[in-house]
Amino acid sequence: MKDEIKVFSGNSNPALADAVCEYLGVPRGDAEVRTFSDGEILVEIDENVRGGDVFVIQSTCTPVNDNLMELLLMLDAFRRASAKRVTAVIPYYGYARQDRKVAPRVPISAKLVADLITTAGALRVLTVDLHAGQIQGFFNVPVDNVFATPVILDYTRERLQQGEVTVISPDAGGVERARAFAKHLTASLAIIDKRRARPNEVAEMHIVGDVHGKIAMLIDDMVDTAGTMVAAAKALKENGASEVIACCTHAVLSGAAIERIERSELSELIVTDTIPLRAEARDSAKIKVLSVAHLLGEAVRRIHYEESISSLFV
Numbered sequence: 001m002k003d004e005i006k007v008f009s010g011n012s013n014p015a016l017a018d019a020v021c022e023y024l025g026v027p028r029g030d031a032e033v034r035t036f037s038d039g040e041i042l043v044e045i046d047e048n049v050r051g052g053d054v055f056v057i058q059s060t061c062t063p064v065n066d067n068l069m070e071l072l073l074m075l076d077a078f079r080r081a082s083a084k085r086v087t088a089v090i091p092y093y094g095y096a097r098q099d100r101k102v103a104p105r106v107p108i109s110a111k112l113v114a115d116l117i118t119t120a121g122a123l124r125v126l127t128v129d130l131h132a133g134q135i136q137g138f139f140n141v142p143v144d145n146v147f148a149t150p151v152i153l154d155y156t157r158e159r160l161q162q163g164e165v166t167v168i169s170p171d172a173g174g175v176e177r178a179r180a181f182a183k184h185l186t187a188s189l190a191i192i193d194k195r196r197a198r199p200n201e202v203a204e205m206h207i208v209g210d211v212h213g214k215i216a217m218l219i220d221d222m223v224d225t226a227g228t229m230v231a232a233a234k235a236l237k238e239n240g241a242s243e244v245i246a247c248c249t250h251a252v253l254s255g256a257a258i259e260r261i262e263r264s265e266l267s268e269l270i271v272t273d274t275i276p277l278r279a280e281a282r283d284s285a286k287i288k289v290l291s292v293a294h295l296l297g298e299a300v301r302r303i304h305y306e307e308s309i310s311s312l313f314v
Helices: 014-024 064-080 109-120 133-138 149-159 172-185 227-238 257-263 279-283 293-304
Strands: 005-009 031-035 041-045 053-057 085-090 124-128 143-146 165-169 188-195 204-208 215-223 243-251 268-272 287-290
Touching: 005 014, 005 293, 014 053, 014 293, 031 064, 041 064, 053 064, 053 293, 064 085, 064 109, 085 293, 109 133, 124 293, 133 143, 143 293, 149 172, 149 243, 149 268, 149 287, 165 172, 172 188, 172 215, 188 227, 204 227, 215 227, 227 243, 227 257, 279 287
Parallel strands: 005 053, 053 085, 085 124, 124 143, 165 188, 165 215, 215 243, 243 268, 268 287
Antiparallel strands: 031 041, 188 204
8 A cells, every 4th residue: 555646536526536547547546525414524535545645636616615625624534544645636726816915804715725725634736727826835835736738739739720820818917828828839929908997897808919810719727707708709800810719727617608608709618627517518519628637647647756747837
């Protein structure tokens, strides 16, 4: 058992955990996570993990608080079971958008969640495309923030063999991400400048860059309600883009997001499986899901064998 890779999962994304285990050639660990009638969560580890290298795969997506609590309880259980090292593998890090004080008397929730994870027993964290890179500094343990870019690039290179491409950042904050993507595709870069005339009014969108006659590829780390993305797609079409495609790592897709996407100018939304899609999203012809299982699996393998994972940070 000593130094053996042990992969476990909560209830948030078991399919991704199974795919990671398949890549690694190991069975998924035997653990039971269930909920009592009053809402309390019970975790039972049904195999020996003493001296093992344990990886707990759990996205803290909807229902966020339940999945976060499952993760914390599993980490605590493994720590108390004398695992040699416990790594929290969090494909989607919930509360990441609350990474600073934007108003008086509000919490920095991303920092609190980081404290909870380390206190529960995580000695290392592996995650995918953090919404804000500085969240790595909220932890006092090593954090590996790998990017889904290689997975999306492999698909988009094949998808966009014909036509000139412009990569679009939907806001100023995403310029660095879009620039890196454009560099790998040898494409031009454009930015959407959003301005609100008054509060609660739909933003005016101005395209900074040339998209006329080109395939416009919107790049973001996540899509939640899809309001900004759909409005951006409309603006790009009005500015002469021949086709609008959107790419994001985390498909939160809350509220009326699916309905908006179906009615939008988007021809395709490319996402990954860091968050399991609900039925309406799986049934949508516009949504293409790519798996990050081999990316996470390779990161887990290299962490276990103490190898460099720098080549995964594309």
